[in-house]
Amino acid sequence: MAVVLPFETNEPSLDALLRLVKPDMDRVNATILARTGSDVAMIPEVANHLISGGGKRLRPMLTLACAALSDYRGEGHVKLAAAVEFMHTATLLHDDVVDESDMRRGKLAARKLWGNEASVLVGDFLLGQAFKMMVEVGSLTCLDILSTAACVIAEGEVMQLSAAKNTETSEDDYLAVIRGKTAELFAAACEVGAVLGQRPKVEQGACRSYGMNLGIAFQLVDDALDYGGSQAKLGKNVGDDFREGKITLPVVLAFRRGDAEERAFWKRCLEGGASDDAALSHAVGLLTKHRALSDTIERARHYGAIAKDALALFPAGGAKDALSEAVDFCISRAH
Amino acid sequence: MAVVLPFETNEPSLDALLRLVKPDMDRVNATILARTGSDVAMIPEVANHLISGGGKRLRPMLTLACAALSDYRGEGHVKLAAAVEFMHTATLLHDDVVDESDMRRGKLAARKLWGNEASVLVGDFLLGQAFKMMVEVGSLTCLDILSTAACVIAEGEVMQLSAAKNTETSEDDYLAVIRGKTAELFAAACEVGAVLGQRPKVEQGACRSYGMNLGIAFQLVDDALDYGGSQAKLGKNVGDDFREGKITLPVVLAFRRGDAEERAFWKRCLEGGASDDAALSHAVGLLTKHRALSDTIERARHYGAIAKDALALFPAGGAKDALSEAVDFCISRAH
Numbered sequence: 293m294a295v296v297l298p299f300e301t302n303e304p305s306l307d308a309l310l311r312l313v314k315p316d317m318d319r320v321n322a323t324i325l326a327r328t329g330s331d332v333a334m335i336p337e338v339a340n341h342l343i344s345g346g347g348k349r350l351r352p353m354l355t356l357a358c359a360a361l362s363d364y365r366g367e368g369h370v371k372l373a374a375a376v377e378f379m380h381t382a383t384l385l386h387d388d389v390v391d392e393s394d395m396r397r398g399k400l401a402a403r404k405l406w407g408n409e410a411s412v413l414v415g416d417f418l419l420g421q422a423f424k425m426m427v428e429v430g431s432l433t434c435l436d437i438l439s440t441a442a443c444v445i446a447e448g449e450v451m452q453l454s455a456a457k458n459t460e461t462s463e464d465d466y467l468a469v470i471r472g473k474t475a476e477l478f479a480a481a482c483e484v485g486a487v488l489g490q491r492p493k494v495e496q497g498a499c500r501s502y503g504m505n506l507g508i509a510f511q512l513v514d515d516a517l518d519y520g521g522s523q524a525k526l527g528k529n530v531g532d533d534f535r536e537g538k539i540t541l542p543v544v545l546a547f548r549r550g551d552a553e554e555r556a557f558w559k560r561c562l563e564g565g566a567s568d569d570a571a572l573s574h575a576v577g578l579l580t581k582h583r584a585l586s587d588t589i590e591r592a593r594h595y596g597a598i599a600k601d602a603l604a605l606f607p608a609g610g611a612k613d614a615l616s617e618a619v620d621f622c623i624s625r626a627h
Numbered sequence: 628m629a630v631v632l633p634f635e636t637n638e639p640s641l642d643a644l645l646r647l648v649k650p651d652m653d654r655v656n657a658t659i660l661a662r663t664g665s666d667v668a669m670i671p672e673v674a675n676h677l678i679s680g681g682g683k684r685l686r687p688m689l690t691l692a693c694a695a696l697s698d699y700r701g702e703g704h705v706k707l708a709a710a711v712e713f714m715h716t717a718t719l720l721h722d723d724v725v726d727e728s729d730m731r732r733g734k735l736a737a738r739k740l741w742g743n744e745a746s747v748l749v750g751d752f753l754l755g756q757a758f759k760m761m762v763e764v765g766s767l768t769c770l771d772i773l774s775t776a777a778c779v780i781a782e783g784e785v786m787q788l789s790a791a792k793n794t795e796t797s798e799d800d801y802l803a804v805i806r807g808k809t810a811e812l813f814a815a816a817c818e819v820g821a822v823l824g825q826r827p828k829v830e831q832g833a834c835r836s837y838g839m840n841l842g843i844a845f846q847l848v849d850d851a852l853d854y855g856g857s858q859a860k861l862g863k864n865v866g867d868d869f870r871e872g873k874i875t876l877p878v879v880l881a882f883r884r885g886d887a888e889e890r891a892f893w894k895r896c897l898e899g900g901a902s903d904d905a906a907l908s909h910a911v912g913l914l915t916k917h918r919a920l921s922d923t924i925e926r927a928r929h930y931g932a933i934a935k936d937a938l939a940l941f942p943a944g945g946a947k948d949a950l951s952e953a954v955d956f957c958i959s960r961a962h
Contacts, residue, residue: 332785386751389724390744409725412747413784416721416754420777423758427770435762435770442755449748450667 304620306348312614313356316370320352323374327421338402338414342381345397350618351481352377354506357618358482358499361603361611362489368429369488375438376481378422383445383477385415390449391536395529434484441480448472457537457563459547459555466544467508475507482506498602502615505599510622512592515540516585517626519576531572537562541591546575546584554578589626596623639955641683647949648691651705655687658709662756673737673749677716680732685953686816687712689841692953693817693834696938696946697824703764704823710773711816713757718780718812720750725784726871730864769819776815783807792872792898794882794890801879802843810842817841833937837950840934845957847927850875851920852961854911866907872897876926880919881910889913924961931958 310317328339352373359369387393388401389408395401403411419442426435452469455461482503486496518533519542533540539562547558561567561575579585596619606612645652663674687708694704722728723736724743730736738746754777761770787804790796817838821831853868854877868875874897882893896902896910914920931954941947 330782330785332782332789334785334789335782386747389747408743409788410785412721412724413781413788417778417781417785419751419754420774420779420781423774424771424778427767427774430767432762432765432767436759439755439758439762443752443759444755446748446752446755447665447667447670450665450669450745450752453744453748454667454669 304617304624306350306353306618306621308610308614309353309357309618312360312610313353316356316359316373317349317353319370320349320356320373320377323370323425324377327374327378327425328418330417334406334410335414335417338385338406338410339381339418341399341402341405342384342396343377345399347397349377350510351380351477354478354481354503354615354618355485357611357615358485358503359488360485361499361606361609361615362486362491362495364485364489366488368431368434369485371425371429372434372438372484372488373481375422375425376477376484378418378425379438379442379445380477382415382418382422383449383473385411385418387449390453391532391538393532395532429488431484431487433487437480437483437487441476444472444476448474448476452538455539458539459543459558459562461539461544463541463544466539466541470508470511471504474511475504478507478510479504495605498605501602502599505595505602506619506622509592509595509599509619512541512588512595513623513626516542516588516592519579520585520626531567531569531575534561534572534575535567537565537567541588542579542584545587546579546582549582549584550578589623592623592626596620639952639959641685641688641953641956643945643949644688644692644953647695647945648688651691651694651708652684652688654705655684655691655708655712658705658760659712662709662713662760663753665752669741669745670749670752673720673741673745674716674753676734676737676740677719677731678712680734682732684712685845686715686812689813689816689838689950689953690820692946692950693820693838694823695820696834696941696944696950697821697826697830699820699824701823703766703769704820706760706764707769707773707819707823708816710757710760711812711819713753713760714773714777714780715812717750717753717757718784718808720746720753722784725788726867726873728867730867764823766819766822768822772815772818772822776811779807779811783809783811787873790874792900793874794878794893794897796874796879798876798879801874801876805843805846806839809846810839813842813845814839830940833940836937837934840930840937841954841957844927844930844934844954847876847923847930848958848961851877851923851927854914855920855961866902866904869896869907869910870902872900872902876923877914877919880922881914881917884917884919885913924958927958927961931955 324343328336330336355373355376356369384396385402388396388403389411393401394404426438448469452473455465455469479500483496483500486499543558547555561571599619600616603612603615659678663671665671690708690711691704719731720737723731723738724746728736729739761773783804787808790800790804814835818831818835821834882890896906934954935951938947938950
């Protein structure tokens with residue numbers, strides 16, 4: 293009888309990261325719950341709809357893991373991790389208004405239940421709470437990193453808005469968008485962990501670089517999944533990006549590799565908004581024909597490799613291994 | 628021939644305040660212009676549409692004047708004043724999305740020109756820039772005051788949302804709303820001026836109280852003007868609050884003082900949204916009958932008096948006089 297080697301079947305997972313940060317993460321979750329409290333009942337209602345709606349809480353875990361990697365012994369990482377998650381949640385709430393999304397994390401989007409107004413305002417409240425927590429931690433360097441991130445995220449989102457429905461968007465343009473709207477918060481989340489640990493500049497930079505490149509990889513995989521993942525896996529509808537006329541890397545590649553007729557199709561669908569289910573299925577056909585989805589994953593793998601190499605200067609250990617496997621996990625989501 | 632005494636004709640104005648802060652305000656305006664800059668062209672476009680659209684820039688002037696009142700000699704007040712104005716501008720942009728406003732500061736609202744998305748995201752960008760400037764100033768106490776204000780403002784706005792279209796709203800409920808959505812930023816703007824000047828706690832508290840009560844008075848006058856001012860004076864349409872079903876103090880008073888038939892009218896208009904020009908003109912009739920507008924101004928006068936008394940413990944001088952006259956000016960707008 294043949295022995296099945298675990299070699300190929302051992303899927304990368306977040307388990308090591310989850311184990312590493314478990315005690316701290318329990319405190320982060322308690323902090324998140326406590327800090328969405330308000331006498332104004334609608335605030336915890338809306339915030340908890342989204343926050344309890346799951347999501348992996350990857351970003352706060354990164355702050356905790358980078359603090360561990362940096363041998364930080366204080367208490368500030370818990371509040372900073374919660375602040376990072378609040379910044380992310382605020383972005384999601386505001387994004388739903390911008391995208392007019394119906395679903396988020398597998399639930400009805402908050403704006404569908406409470407209206408655009410509530411999504412905008414509760415997002416603002418969470419952003420305010422995030423800054424309050426950072427102030428309580430008291431590190432001006434961390435405040436600088438995270439307030440800069442808030443600006444860069446908004447810039448990235450506005451850039452995406454300007455690029456929306458523009459099929460001429462280049463791969464470089466697109467990278468600038470996702471560096472801002474997604475990767476910057478990953479980078480800041482990681483960097484503040486190292487700053488708290490008072491690591492040398494080069495190590496703070498390494499954590500930042502790890503986060504930035506992981507963030508890019510994460511977003512690219514997300515973009516590919518939007519055309520290929522199941523609804524359950526995504527927590528949103530397959531084809532949302534297509535229907536919203538969002539230009540993502542798979543489309544950038546397929547558009548450039550396509551012939552005149554194909555480009556006309558992309559323009560019609562993405563710029564004109566003529567995108568029903570038949571169009572979506574034709575789009576997936578073109579993406580497959582031009583290997584646009586698999587090459588998007590290839591690109592993600594490239595950034596993932598940079599992220600892992602950024603960690604090289606840290607000594608071997610549990611934190612380093614967990615962060616490294618998190619990269620593989622993010623990319624393996626594509627399969 | 629009788630001599631006309633200037634006594635009664637000397638209308639209170641902002642002139643003394645404007646003169647007091649002029650050199651600093653020029654630097655605040657330059658900072659505002661510089662800090663809306665971004666490679667993403669849509670950001671300065673949207674931001675400057677609103678910022679160059681006028682507005683008195685009362686809030687940053689308050690920060691500068693309270694810094695002057697506190698004999699502050701440093702540089703931080705310029706960036707904090709700009710940060711306060713950015714927080715205010717961000718709120719206006721987000722409010723327009725919430726209220727679905729068509730006009731703002733006498734111009735088309737940004738959301739009508741660039742869409743809700745741009746208003747949400749450029750607001751987020753300005754909020755980020757505001758925090759960056761606060762971090763650059765480096766006072767954790769000021770950061771605490773202003774980040775707390777950001778939360779309280781959002782809470783006030785959400786409270787207003789929950790109270791919207793509810794004619795049962797009490798005067799106390801309503802005061803809680805405007806303390807949050809308007810007066811808190813006035814209070815924070817004033818308090819940080821005194822904090823920078825490293826004044827004793829009691830004087831910091833006095834500046835905060837001045838701002839809080841001025842802010843309440845300011846909002847009450849605004850609410851009255853919405854039913855009585857000219858469009859040019861308001862920079863928005865007369866009757867906007869009525870058409871949006873916003874419950875303000877004039878309505879709270881008239882509803883409670885009215886008979887069953889009148890209450891049914893208010894409910895129909897504000898809760899049901901049946902509010903055309905004829906309804907607006909009937910509403911103004913009821914407000915006049917019940918002295919609801921003049922009593923709203925009376926209430927404003929009360930808070931204005933508290934604001935002026937809060938300044939009593941400061942020595943006489945240009946800054947104190949200018950701040951005191953600013954209160955009279957805000958209330959005289961109602962005439």
